[in-house]
Amino acid sequence: MFQPKKQTPLTKGEAYLKAASFCAYQERCRQEVREKLYTYELPDQEIEEILEKLETEKFLNEERFAKAFAGGKFRLKKWGRLKIRQELKMRGIPEAYIRKAGEEIKDEEYIEVLYHLLEKKKNADRLKSTIEDKQKLLRFALSKGYEQDLIWEGINNLFTAK
Template sequence: MPAKQPKFYSPADAYVKATAFCAYQERTQQEVREKLYTYGLEEDEVEEIIVRLIQENFVNEERFAKTFAGGKFRLKKWGRIKIRLELKARGLSAYCIQKGMDEIDPEIYWDTLLELADKKNASEKEPNPLVRKQKVARFLLGKGYEQDLVWEAVNSVNEEE
């Protein structure tokens, strides 16, 4: 089967497609820009459409950051480090990243960290408590939680036993 040929759109048609793309879910400028280039548009046409999408509030990176950070924390229980790195990788400004981080309540963050530590500790079959602590800590660090908080949570969970 031959490779699928990319479709080329006029700037007007590309704008309509881009509004649908942005209306479906929050997008960053970078994601929209990449999508518009797949439509065979020139750089100036792409930038013109992006400016229009921003003016019409289809693209709002601060809103994206808030939605993304809140969602990844609540649903996937990611830590601040992982969320911040992911937002940075998506090309967001430091201001937008900070706005996203502000969506995470510190008390709920700590409670979530303790809950994850407790669950992982309970499910871990390792008989050696030091090795078990290490495994729980590695799991939490992989989720993107800060090292000092991870060790505080791991020690707190192990004191309860």
């Protein structure tokens, strides 16, 4: 019966090179890199040393990660600020960086994207001006992470505009 070879543990230097390559491929947060380093079965002290070195050498930067994450999720997945904030918190990003990342999304573009999402959903589902249909739109936009007051404003504009 075939048995795979047991992988030999990586040295600290080898782990650093792999982690640097991991960070260079795309922006990463400290938590993601830490989890990757744990898979190399390194002692906690070495993991922390590698993380510090990656930050010193600018491979790892949580502010840069937060801004890239927020911009990407907003532009590509059309996520709202609340969902982006929640995801960044779950990744252990400091509050100051989360705030800066939220500021990267311009208010006019944010409202425009929300209204476009609402209009697209209304047309796709052939929704009318009933309370049930408006609630369906509300639930949809809330699940995307948009603020309730902005959603209601958008829904009201959508059904009053001709």
